[in-house]
Amino acid sequence: GAVVSQHPSRVICKSGTSVKIECRSLDFQATTMFWYRQFPKKSLMLMATSNEGSKATYEQGVEKDKFLINHASLTLSTLTVTSAHPEDSSFYICSAAQGLAISNQPQHFGDGTRLSIL
């Protein structure tokens, strides 16, 4: 089945540090990747949609300068949390979809990154 690898699984760093999270589709080409954020006991909140070779589309209220997304290839998207502060601490999850297919392709999710800013 389709596998999405997310790395790192956990990050603990000091306030002011920039953190990069990678999301890779291992056995399929992902024309579309999504980034979510999840707080404890809450549902996933969509942050942005990225399409290979184009700028990401951010959801309302998500700062694009704070959360930099790059989707340079069909198998890799990165999310960089710039100058992270304690309020950025959260569980970040990526997903990937083949998309652009006649039949709808389901999203496949990575295992998430637990970000803790001290």
Added chain:
Amino acid sequence: LAKTTQPISMDSYEGQEVNITCSHNNIATNDYITWYQQFPSQGPRFIIQGYKTKVTNEVASLFIPADRKSSTLSLPRVSLSDTAVYYCLVGAINQGGKLIFGQGTELSVKP
């Protein structure tokens, strides 16, 4: 975007069949219905997807009535390891859409 409504929580016992219903009254013609399972501190895992009628795979069945305004995920003979949050999503990624998560249903399976 089609909004989904699910029960917040459900309880069951091992060996029972569990049915979780999701309402999506404003589903669009091109939208598919997809169900995911999520364990704590893990990403959601794909369970099943359908467009209409009934879909069955090795872990679950998905029932979709003709008007497609709701869907029911059926888990046969649940075990303790099925304790998780289950999400119903409606959308069409291949049409340039995006999937928005609702609140999900927290299923608790007891011995």
